[in-house]
Amino acid sequence: MCGIIGVTADPEVYGNVVPRLVEGLKLLEYRGYDSAGFALVECGTGRLVVLKDKGRIDDIVEKYRVTGYCAATGIAHTRWATHGAPSRVNAHPHMDCSGRIAVVHNGIIKNFAELRAMLEERGHRFQSETDTEVIAHLFEEYLRQGLEPLDAFRRLVSVVEGAYAIALIHLGEPSRIYFARNVSPLIIGLGNGFNAVSSDIPSLLPLTRRVLALRDGEYGFIEPYKVYIEYRGRPVAWSERVTHVAWSVEAASKGGYPHYMLKEIMEQPRVLYETYMGLLSSDEVQRAASLIASAGRVFITGAGTSYHAGLVFAYYMATVAGTPVYAFIASEHETYANLFDSDTVLIAVSQSGETIDTLQALRAARKRGSKIIAVSNVVASTIPRESDVAIYTRAGPEIGVAATKTFLTQVLALTLLSLEVARLRGAVSESMYSESVKRLADSGRKAGEGLERSSRQVERLVGLLKEVKSMYILGRGLGVPLALEAALKVKEVSYIHAEAYPAGESKHGPIALVEEGFPVIFIGADDGDMRDRLQSNVMEMKARGAYTVVVGSNAYSGMKGVDMYIGLGAFDELTAPYAVIPPLQLLAYKLAVALGRDPDKPRNLAKTVTVE
Template identity: 65%
Template sequence: MCGIVGVVADPEVIGNTTPMLVQGLRRLEYRGYDSAGFALVECGSYRLLVFKDKGRINDVVKSYNVERHCAVGGIAHTRWATHGEPNTINAHPHIDCRGEIAVVHNGIIKNFAELRQLLEEKGHVFRSETDTEVITHLLEEYLRSGSSMWEAFKKLIRVIEGAYAVAVIYSREPHRIYFARRVSPLVIGLGEGFMMIASDIPSMLQYTRRFVAVNDGEYGYIEPYRLYLEKDGREVEWRHRVMTVTWSIEDAEKGGYPHYMLKEIMEQPRALFETYTGLASSQELEIAAKLLSSAERIFVTGAGTSYHAGLVFAYYMARMARRPVIPFISSEYLAYRDMDHSSSVLVAISQSGETIDTLQAVRSFKSSGGRVIAVSNVIGSTIPREADVTVYTRAGPEIGVAATKTFLTQVLALTGVALTLARYNDSMTQNEYKKAMDTLKNAGHAASAGIDRSIRAVELLASSLRSKGNIYVLG
């Protein structure tokens, strides 16, 4: 999960949009904080200026003196990595070969590898490891073929697959931002002489209280005095969808929920979808299954909730892949320290990739000849770096202390590993495997339906309990 924000304005109304971009992005930092970046269309020259780096937003703003630059419009991004480690090159925005097109993106482009290969064969030079960069080069390629930017953008939407919220700025059209949404959230902010676009309302609430949520499958562009929407090639009437928000900024930062815990519960369906999509577009499951198939002994470890995800993994490994797994809490790794692990594989689960007990277990197994499969939510963290193979979840940052979306995405990823191994060792037919993976694919819908069914019952139960002095929980 990442955060994006963009602004275009009439220079007579707002002389410099850079402060709006900086402030808007700061309010999105909860969506990702391993890198940040800005693409500004410079006042007067209309040159495209790009500033990006690893680290938090304020550090990037200060290091590059972003706020001293005047911009008639721009886009910005705060990243939680899903493709490519967190570094300057992989940070958004990404640009084309000519430095005229910049893009920010939240989501996963499922078919980026094949698109990248095609574009490289046509002479495009890629600078990063990200899936996002294919967008700029595709647009550049369509422009080379004689398309207008609007025509090129619509071609792009027909070609890319996966989940995305995309914003594109083109220096030759300095007062326009193109956008598209599939699954990942995107909202338009309607101003007087300016327009904004962002991942959520809080990043724009300081500047406007009138918004239009972009629906799934819609795309279009914003200009200082215009919003244009399309879907499936037909213009969409949006004026009846304008909503006026009365939340305070403090409330809005939690998406209108009273606290992050509830917000993250509601984010579980999207996190499951993005994790499945990411795994389906990579070779992570195949590589992990191949490593497990060669192991004489399989261990799984984690701390807290990650350990419980490991217990689910052990169950499905026995049931579906016909392979026993030894689970242990990572703080107890010393019990296995003196064993020969030259034929062992350890599955190490850590949301952050930095859990100290789990890291010590990884190092202990590797020192005894063992191999390690990491399951983590943070690209480039320590445990994935030290592992032989990593299976990534795509839950985005989790601020609440109690695990919600990170636990479910771990279970989904680990179940995918068990299913792939079952197919690999013929414990499951290809048809059975396909049906099981289709069920995993629908996990997000199942979670959404479960949340919807539970809301009313939870509200009634909470109402009946709020006046009680004591609660006894048996079990």
Template identity: 55%
Template sequence: MCGIVGIVSEDINIVPLLVRSLKRLEYRGYDSAGFAFVIEGKIVVLKDRGYIDHVVKEYNILSLYSNIGIAHTRWATHGQPSKANAHPHTDCGGLVAVVHNGIISNYVELKQYLEEKGHIFRSETDTEVIAHLLEEYIVNEKLTPLQALHRLVKTLKGTYAIALLYAKTPNRIYFAKNVSPLILAVSPTYGLLASDIPSLIEYSRKVVVVEDGEYGFVEPGNIVLYRDGKVVNWRPRIHVVGWSVTDIEKAGYPHFMLKEIMEQPRALYDTYSGALADENIVKAAKLIIESNKIFITGAGTSYHAGLTATYYFARIANQLPYTFISSEADLYADLASEETVLIAISQSGETIDTLKAVRLFKERGAKIIAISNVIGSAIPREADVTVYTRAGPEIGVAATKTYLTQILILQYIAISTGLLKGLYTENDAKEYIKLLGQAPKAVEQSLQRASPHINRLAMRLHREEHMYILGRLLGAFLALEAALKIKEVSYIHAEAYPAGESKHGPIALVQKGFPTIFIGTPPVQIVEKIASNIEEMMSRGAFTILIGLNCYEDVKADFRLLLGPCNEYLAPYYIMPPLQLLAYRLAVLRGYDPDKPRNLAKTVTVE
């Protein structure tokens, strides 16, 4: 959840680079920010509650000169948002400055031990124990920084990505990692590390993912990596990132969320094209047909993609997976065995709850299929088979293009599974796959048709504080994602239900003008049922909205938007982009920044 960046050079002033790089992690969400530099042999720490721009202006940071620095954006987990609790943290003597992402689970006992040794703490955070431990090891026990790091890795329990400065080595940034993500970049000029790729892409497209239990340092033009006191050869692990700085900029759009909604045709085209040649889709299908239980897991939007996949596996592959939210994995893992497959969905590949679910299932012998947008991330490294979406970088906190690319990959795996099970011929499978190739055009046409109508609808709804979003079968799953988008960015309390459930409680809240959105999806057998549900809501005064496909042309509602042919395989691509656009328009009309929803982080790396 927090953002970490470190840059070191021989003699180049890295201060403006560090500020720019940290700002590229703003999408992860934060409540405070800070910087540490070595200047004239001393560590200088500048931090405060609030946005990066505030901290930079408050301390006139861009007027400084330093060849080395670390920076951090913090979401509060231990200790409230405050200047004292913001990172970096230092030791008593000011020789060490530390930034950290994660949770140190044994920090209470470590803090007590250090206080007994005479260390004085100035914050409420778990991170500060790291700085004092290093001081204890280096100053009092006379260990070298690398020896101290080795000892630190053995001592700390929990999750962490750590970057630190030591005043006496002003050309090295030290690091250590367990569970929380940490990336190194290969550069002839700089030493570079960060918690995510966007902050480093300006300087290098070659990255190395640090693995659990590893530690070391970066220096100008060099990386030194250790595990258990032994040097690790990192060069075979270099990944070349397939996108550039322009991909992580707004490119003239007012917000990343709008840019990424509009990028969906391209993201789907790239994902579809990649899937056509991806042998891992067939490998994933083989694992599925060799299993006796299939589970799908994810968090947030990825969970909703998994629910949608449940529908398609049932329809295409005659198989009904168990789909669960990753944070509830403890219950489901007890049902796993060597004949189980878990499909783990994570945009970042680092979502902590999904990673924990993967590890719980692996402990019981389950096979893992990962679906991720980030090559080399943690969950793919744990998986037996990985299929990557090719959505490109997604900066907006509210997932848009990665959601639809996840659905496309899951549909493709379902088709391959059905083919391997002999449910249809190879020609039939080719027709299904050819149909998926229409997804980019479906999104493009839908957005073109919907945009003016969505603008008008948003004007009608933006002062509302509550709404329902209802659907049946596939539509119920799409409704969940639509409600999440609206809640995330506009802060309107949107609740999704299967439409048939409305009479079992939710309808009690409906009164004159209450907005109720109905998702109109195939199969045609449910059209009359949705029509009946709409009439039921209208009779109680609800403002009814129908967003669906052309098979609903005879269904009445106060506001109707029909978006394309009645095809269940293309339904998400016609229906979801306008709903994403509605969430975006509502946020803007209500005066909120859809790229920075309050209290939310793009990548959740703490439990």
């Protein structure tokens, strides 16, 4: 959830790293933060300068004139409060008693209270409420005891417990940045005359495309011309793990759109095509399907949007492959842990590949001998690395906090997986399988058509909905998980309460809230199979005074009791998500803008949740 960027460079070759730290930190804004800061080894004086505060990066940079400083080594951080309220004192970086050590950290140090008590007994004075400050004082303590810096850091890593990504600098080695990773992601960026460390790839793109994803338990240091990694006291050979990132710097920018969210909604026709072609040209789906076809039980898990993608997969597995799949929210994995065994496959869906709840579910299943399939957008992230098979979507970087293009690329990957399982189990013929796979080639085109056909109606609907405090979004069959995702998007970015549930459940309680003008959006996610049943649901809502909207295929035009129909063209259940979801994402986005919200940075939310 927090962000880290650190750069150390040869000043004769690379010059001042401060502008790169500022730029890199801004590219981590999407992870969510409440404060930010910089620690710089100042050129000329050799002083360790720390500049930090609560608030936005731009405001902090201006207030403290950050870009007026020169440094060849520095670390920077965006903080999402977990220990201690957002404040200047609690913002990172944190220092030791001497002011010669600075540290930034993502995650939670579970044993920080006992470590702090021990350090205070030995005379260390703390300035903040955070768990992170313990790291700086612990390093200082080990140096006081006479340990060499690497030995001190090695011991530090052996003592701290929890999920963490750490970057640390000290004046004894002004061109070195120490790092450590356990659970929280950390990546090395490799350059010529410099090296960098970051919590996520986008911040490294202005510097390099050669990256190395650290693994749990690894630690070490970077210098301008050296990368050194250890695991449990032994050096790690890492050169063969270096990967080339194909994303361009421009791909992580807004590309002329006012917000990342809108840019990413409009990118869906392209990224769906790229994901489709990428999956067809690899064996990821086939290998995953083989595991599922031979399994006794299949589970799928994720958090938020990824869970909704899992529900779509469970629907297709039931209706196309004739195979039950148990979908559960990752944070509830303990409920299902006793069902995991060696005859089980767990599919772990995570946009970032680092979602802590999903990672914990994966590890619980792995511990009991289950096979693991990952679906992720980030190559070499933790969840794919700890899986038997990884299916990668090709959505590119998604900067907006609310998931848009990653949802539909997940759905596309999982739909192809369900079709392959159906083929292996004989639930569909070879010809039906081939025809279905070919139809999915239209996923990107359906997304584009849906956006084009709905734009005017969405604008009109925004004018009506921006005044309301609550709404229902309903569906049947496949429409249920799509409604759940649409409602989540509305809540996330507009802050209007939106509730989704199966349309047939209205009479069992929710209809009690319906009164004159209450908005109810119905999703027709097929070629008309559910029309008659959805029609009766529309009428029961209309009879209570609801304002009714139907979003669906051509087959849903002309329904009685409908105040607004948003027609999205011809499609069936296989291609419905790609036509239906983008217009509803656009609705959520435009509602947010109309209400003066920032759709890229919704309040209280973060892009990647890496702490419990």
